[in-house]
Amino acid sequence: MASICSSRTAAPSLASASADISVMNQYALIEAVDAALPQTQCGKCGHDGCRPYAEAIAVGEPINRCPPGGDSTVVRLAELTDRSVLPLEQPAQLPLTASIREDECIGCTKCIQACPVDAILGAAKQMHTVITEECTGCELCVAPCPVDCIDLLPHPDWQTANSDDERRAYLDKRATSGRQRFVARKQRLAREAEQRERRRAERKASRPVAGTQQETSPAPTVTGNPRTKRISLVARLKRTQRQLQSDELTPQQRMELEQVANQLQVQINQLDQQGAISPMTPASRPSAEERQQRLAVNAAEQARRRANQQLAHAERQNDSAAIASAHQQIEQAEQLLQQARETLAHHSS
Numbered sequence: 001m002a003s004i005c006s007s008r009t010a011a012p013s014l015a016s017a018s019a020d021i022s023v024m025n026q027y028a029l030i031e032a033v034d035a036a037l038p039q040t041q042c043g044k045c046g047h048d049g050c051r052p053y054a055e056a057i058a059v060g061e062p063i064n065r066c067p068p069g070g071d072s073t074v075v076r077l078a079e080l081t082d083r084s085v086l087p088l089e090q091p092a093q094l095p096l097t098a099s100i101r102e103d104e105c106i107g108c109t110k111c112i113q114a115c116p117v118d119a120i121l122g123a124a125k126q127m128h129t130v131i132t133e134e135c136t137g138c139e140l141c142v143a144p145c146p147v148d149c150i151d152l153l154p155h156p157d158w159q160t161a162n163s164d165d166e167r168r169a170y171l172d173k174r175a176t177s178g179r180q181r182f183v184a185r186k187q188r189l190a191r192e193a194e195q196r197e198r199r200r201a202e203r204k205a206s207r208p209v210a211g212t213q214q215e216t217s218p219a220p221t222v223t224g225n226p227r228t229k230r231i232s233l234v235a236r237l238k239r240t241q242r243q244l245q246s247d248e249l250t251p252q253q254r255m256e257l258e259q260v261a262n263q264l265q266v267q268i269n270q271l272d273q274q275g276a277i278s279p280m281t282p283a284s285r286p287s288a289e290e291r292q293q294r295l296a297v298n299a300a301e302q303a304r305r306r307a308n309q310q311l312a313h314a315e316r317q318n319d320s321a322a323i324a325s326a327h328q329q330i331e332q333a334e335q336l337l338q339q340a341r342e343t344l345a346h347h348s349s
Helices: 002-036 050-058 070-081 110-114 164-216 226-244 251-273 288-317 320-348
Strands: 096-100 150-154
Touching: 002 050, 002 070, 050 070, 050 164, 226 251, 288 320
Parallel strands: none
Antiparallel strands: 096 150
């Protein structure tokens, strides 16, 4: 009897130990897979970085979705996961680096925001430059660039490597740096988000009292253009209504804000009744159809700009097929733009 009780009480401990071992094995597998990946953080695998892809592989995702790693990485992942070697879903990619044509850079910072390893230096409206030694060649900076001034080139450290050992040393160095800088960037973004949230909370906490004092004071008389007066009153009403949505208001503050909102609404109604403003008349704003036509014109203009950028890039790459495709896209965009403008002009007349 004692032996039966002993075995029953021991069973949960064995199950718990087995679960702990399973978790440890899973963690060890993720670490090993992550170490085998190239750490370019390019997202071509469909994940936001190499570590998330390693975690996905550990739970069964295919091992052949890393072009920068090439066939050798697939073989290594197959060994680690005890699976069959699969052909790469996309062609293997040699090590690259981004290069900004600095005289064409407009300083928009979009590439800086996109870089997963903080390998681009610059500031708003200032020239940007790539830290070649830290660039992983992920290509994520290329698409956001509005002026198409970023080229992808073979990485110089890879080109100067004269032996397998030197190439392996470069890849190991890139992986170590890429992992460290990727983690550091995520930590930086988390700190900045936390700081923004803290500042937002501080502003929210101080807003009701300050807002109540401001709105419950006698409203200054707005003189001048009646339309300007109405716009000012509507803006104050909306601000007061936003303050009323706060859950941190005391009953007294809420009552005072409601009184202010009612007074503002009365003033707006008086302006409308006097005929000084007729904000909802058709002449004061375009119809829905006209707005759609304007959007169509804007979309066609944007398509034409994008096609011109693709043409310029194709010409720099001396890619005849891409040049022909870009010319065709430009022609189509021109036709769409002409049609949209004609339709808008006809509707406006």
